[in-house]
Amino acid sequence: MLGATAGLSALTLGACGTSGPGGTGGGGGGAGASYWSVSGEPNETIYGDSVTAFNEGDAGQVEVTFFQNDAYKQKIRTAIGAGEAPTIIYGWGGGGLRTYAEESQVEDVTAWLEQESDYKSRFVESVWDAATVDDKIYALPQGATQPIILFQNTKVLGDIGAEAPETWEQLLDVIEKAHSAGVAPISLAGQSRWTSMMWLEYLLDRIGGPDVFARIAAGDSEAWLDDSVIAMGEKVKELLEVSAFVDGFESMAADSNTDQALMWTDQAALMLHGGWTFGGMKASGGDFVPSGRLGYGPFPTIDGGKGELTNLVGNPCNYLSISAAASDEEKEVAKAFLKDGAMSDQVAADLIASGSAPVIVGQEEALAASEDADYLQWVYSSIQEAPAFTQSWDQALQPTEAETLLVNIEQLFLGQVTPEQFAENMAAGKGA
Known part of the structure; x- marks a missing residue:
């Protein structure tokens, strides 16, 4: 990706x-x-x-x-x-x-x-x-x-008086404070659709645990109707209602790297993206990575949810x-x-x-000697310690179902289908 x-x-x-x-x-x-x-x-x-x-x-x-x-x-x-x-x-x-x-x-x-x-x-x-x-x-x-990581602009978080979120309530606090300070809470290249999917992957894990999508990937279409899928959609709706994502996210494409640029130019507080973008931000972001302004951490937990803070999603x-x-x-x-x-x-x-x-x-010594040792060792230990590592949905599913998923994700993030309609469409294999 x-x-x-x-x-x-x-x-x-x-x-x-x-x-x-x-x-x-x-x-x-x-x-x-x-x-x-x-x-x-x-x-x-x-x-x-x-x-x-x-x-x-x-x-x-x-x-x-x-x-x-x-x-x-x-x-x-x-x-x-x-x-x-x-x-x-x-x-x-x-x-x-x-x-x-x-x-x-x-x-x-x-x-x-x-x-x-x-x-x-x-x-x-x-x-x-x-x-x-x-x-x-x-x-x-x-x-x-390539796990999916919640990247942070530590300068922006410090300027707005917020901390890297590890709970849903802390995430909402970042969103509110970012708006008050006039910066984008979350950078998202939503036109590409799979970038929005990353939010669903973690939301479903944190709410229902990894077993719900495991059932879906195994061919159980009825698992799309699980209560946790509806709750996942409700969380997306909540994010849209508080304008969590950068203005115009619907027309931003990941291939342009505009979402990453918002991070390294200090115009956004957070970005949920694949670990591969670290290298891109290091190569193209000037002093963003060397200065320590790029932070990283797990996706927040959700109160009452089954998924652990250390669960991962992404690509092996x-x-x-x-x-x-x-x-x-x-x-x-x-x-x-x-x-x-x-x-x-x-x-x-x-x-x-x-x-x-x-x-x-056998790469431990080389990772420790890297100028990016802290980040790389964090990734390495996160993968070792993760109780579950769910493969990216559009890759775990067969292509036809994956395309149906991406169509419905786009409609969900545009507010054109409800959480219930999203779940029903996916269970029926129906594009929105």
Whole structure:
């Protein structure tokens, strides 16, 4: 879910002369594999550098093309469905991966991983669940762990006389004091819809605990009618009534990074967003991160709710799959890149330097030595200590249901459906 400033065909790196998605071509290494990924710094540079380094070897050539996040999700579904997917497919695991696996559109890499046990054991064990469909593995982990975090502008909070909220009442206090001081309480790029979804994910967890969505993800559509889902919608309604979100949030898109800019320019007090935005704010926010103005913490608890303060939502990491439509030669190049290039020791070091915690084991010493040690160690310990880590809803659900969800989320945050209508629509699989 990285933001971006680049366009649809933003940047291509690697071998020249491929014959298009899934096509063969390449430079000095011979065979070629195509690779689509999501743009946005710092990961775009890190992943691009990993391709460049791999292409300097003799295992083949990889050509990577970066796309804006929201556009990519539609483009990759269309390409896979048309049999025109790139050799290497960037994704989020979960329900979308299940759909591709059930349609035999991505490669089963279980047997290959059994032969490459040293490679598999490099990764934190928890990342494999979202890569697995019916006990078979169809994707390999990439990048850093990505919990959703309540980011804070500590200067703004101090100026308005508020503290980082750990309860719903404290959150409402921040909203009230921010309005009195003339700053935005909460930055939100609501046009992207999945950014608003983050609020629902935590609200449902804090009210009903993680089991409610676990039932939904397992296919129990009636779980959408649970009382905690209605209560979740009521909390959104309450936030809208007190104008919790920045003016014009409905027309702000995450790909523009405007929501992050409001934080680093001291125009907003809070922002609920993925851990990947830390690196973006560090890279683009001037002295915002080095000055200590960026704070971070858990989502508040709700009085009487079942969810614990330490429960997390978000993405264990990102994933790379191999297109089943690729040639054997292309698949071999892809496997070589996935094994030796995509998550090399250099990539892990670059991720840490950018402010991310890679999903590779044995990184404790490197994290402690990082200039972002406090943040990275907090993320690392939060993941270890979390009683529950719920995968982002639009990734846990299959694509059709995920799109229905996003349509209804947009309507809920625009005040065009009631909490009850939201729940009924989702239970019925109906777009608003």
